[in-house]
Amino acid sequence: MYKKxxxxxxxxxxxxCVLNHVKEIATAWAIPEVVLLVVAEPxxxxxxxxxxxxxxxxxxxxxxxxxxEYLERTKNSLGLTKSEVxxxxxxxxxxxxxxxxxxxxxxxxxxxxxxxxxGVSRWYLGSVADKMVRSAPVPVLLVPSLVCRAAL
Numbered sequence: 001m002y003k004k005x006x007x008x009x010x011x012x013x014x015x016x017c018v019l020n021h022v023k024e025i026a027t028a029w030a031i032p033e034v035v036l037l038v039v040a041e042p043x044x045x046x047x048x049x050x051x052x053x054x055x056x057x058x059x060x061x062x063x064x065x066x067x068x069e070y071l072e073r074t075k076n077s078l079g080l081t082k083s084e085v086x087x088x089x090x091x092x093x094x095x096x097x098x099x100x101x102x103x104x105x106x107x108x109x110x111x112x113x114x115x116x117x118x119g120v121s122r123w124y125l126g127s128v129a130d131k132m133v134r135s136a137p138v139p140v141l142l143v144p145s146l147v148c149r150a151a152l
Contacts, residue, residue, distance in 0.1 A: 098110070
């Protein structure tokens with residue numbers, strides 16, 4: 001049924017709690033390819049900041065390097081033997097980058113967790129999960145934050 005599963009992660013414990021579900025689904029449904037994705041958000045610096053371009057560029061490069069190392073560790077710990085697991089790091093706004101990846105690379109299932117923010121923090125930070133459910137052109141399986149909290 002599904003050939004390629006996308007798993008967006010943000011390096012948090014809440015995002016990682018989805019990995020047990022990913023392993024079960026990939027194994028049970030014999031999904032040939034699993035893609036682990038992290039979107040590194042670029043450093044925001046106000047125009048009047050004393051930080052120079054080089055410092056900002058270096059911070060962004062370090063974030064991408066950290067994301068790559070994180071994904072490699074996560075890939076190795078996932079232990080999927082019958083699925084090819086690949087990793088992707090993108091830079092930008094998470095929801096936009098995930099949707100763009102889906103549209104250009106054709107996964108047919110997205111599996112991710114929600115952080116369960118509400119109120120002001122959800123308004124301020126936005127909800128990547130909410131944007132995915134509303135905008136993704138493929139099915140999105142969300143593992144609710146309550147399930148994640150119980151597992152932590």
